Amino acid sequence: GLTPVTVLGLGLMGQALAGAFLRDGYPTTVWNRTAAKADGLVAEGAKLAGSVRDAVAGGRLVVICVSDYEAVRELLDPLEDVLDGRVLVNLTSGTSAQAREIGEWAARRGGGYLDGAIMAVPAGIGTADATIVYSGPRTDFDLHEPVLRSLAAGTDRATGTDGTAGAEAAGVGAAGTVYLGGDHGLSSLFEVAVLSLMWNILNGFLHGAALLETAGIKATAFASLAEQAIGTVAGWLPGYAQQIDDGAYPALDSTIDTHLGAMEHLVQESVSLGVNAEFPKLIKALTDRAVAGGRGGDGYAALIEQFRKPSEAR
Numbered sequence: 001g002l003t004p005v006t007v008l009g010l011g012l013m014g015q016a017l018a019g020a021f022l023r024d025g026y027p028t029t030v031w032n033r034t035a036a037k038a039d040g041l042v043a044e045g046a047k048l049a050g051s052v053r054d055a056v057a058g059g060r061l062v063v064i065c066v067s068d069y070e071a072v073r074e075l076l077d078p079l080e081d082v083l084d085g086r087v088l089v090n091l092t093s094g095t096s097a098q099a100r101e102i103g104e105w106a107a108r109r110g111g112g113y114l115d116g117a118i119m120a121v122p123a124g125i126g127t128a129d130a131t132i133v134y135s136g137p138r139t140d141f142d143l144h145e146p147v148l149r150s151l152a153a154g155t156d157r158a159t160g161t162d163g164t165a166g167a168e169a170a171g172v173g174a175a176g177t178v179y180l181g182g183d184h185g186l187s188s189l190f191e192v193a194v195l196s197l198m199w200n201i202l203n204g205f206l207h208g209a210a211l212l213e214t215a216g217i218k219a220t221a222f223a224s225l226a227e228q229a230i231g232t233v234a235g236w237l238p239g240y241a242q243q244i245d246d247g248a249y250p251a252l253d254s255t256i257d258t259h260l261g262a263m264e265h266l267v268q269e270s271v272s273l274g275v276n277a278e279f280p281k282l283i284k285a286l287t288d289r290a291v292a293g294g295r296g297g298d299g300y301a302a303l304i305e306q307f308r309k310p311s312e313a314r
């Protein structure tokens with residue numbers, strides 16, 4: 001028969017996860033602190049467990065998706081030995097250190113452990129729009145990969161091989177169910193890397209919209225130009241990535257000196273228009289340091305050296 005699965009945590013995301021398993025016919029046991037959130041799933045055929053212990057006992061694959069790792073520990077710590085050959089898949093967001101710690105915890109309780117990160121909204125779960133990345137022992141992933149594909153149905157283009165290190169994750173596919181490697185911390189690291197990208201892009205858009213607003217331009221009038229610009233920048237990434245990996249940053253388009261000149265305009269414009277100038281000043285400060293370090297004639301990717309270092313005290 002199909003692998004019995006358990007979903008612990010039925011918030012917006014947990015409900016979507018359990019729903020995807022049910023739609024694919026997996027016998028699904030669910031548990032949530034607030035039991036009423038299981039009503040819709042029970043109507044679809046899920047079995048509601050009365051305790052976390054009973055819920056875990058009901059599945060061979062146990063997915064947990066709650067607010068944070070503190071909640072994960074609170075729910076699972078009391079359960080000595082209950083993992084007993086089961087594989088726990090933790091899709092709760094957290095840090096790489098927390099993921100590694102739970103990996104050791106699970107190993108002590110005789111269970112497998114995969115940490116995962118969801119790069120999708122609940123409505124995307126179970127569709128080709130979802131990407132979920134996993135890290136932990138390859139054997140745990142291989143054992144349950146067909147089940148996990150219910151959650152993120154897209155095709156991964158490449159996955160890490162023996163999963164020994166971050167380098168194995170080179171060429172991670174853009175969609176679907178993706179295995180990153182053996183280090184439990186990798187999913188959280190990829191998650192924060194994507195979040196950093198997302199917030200920087202969104203903040204750039206919001207800052208730009210605030211600048212344009214001073215001239216009476218609506219954000220909707222900026223959106224399509226912004227979208228086009230993001231696409232242009234996205235096209236530079238493979239080349240810049242190669243330069244970062246090679247440690248050589250020849251200026252193919254423009255030099256850091258040229259960028260710095262434009263950054264000064266951005267700071268001046270923001271200050272004189274009375275728009276928040278913190279982000280432009282931060283970017284300019286990093287770039288000033290790169291120039292002071294002799295990188296003015298290099299391409300933009302040389303700024304990686306500023307990001308590799310801890311923040312400077314101000």
Ligand code: NDP
Binds near residue numbers: 067
């Ligand atoms: P919700 O706020 O909708 O749900 C939180 C869930 O955690 C609820 O089931 C809640 O139980 C449970 N919970 C919180 N604290 C405890 C506790 N101490 N003991 C037991 N249960 C607890 O959040 P989401 O479902 O949206 O998110 C869950 C995780 O998924 C988060 O880590 C989030 O970062 C991640 N994620 C979410 C995405 C999204 O778009 N929603 C996207 C990618 C990742 P109760 O119902 O009883 O309050």
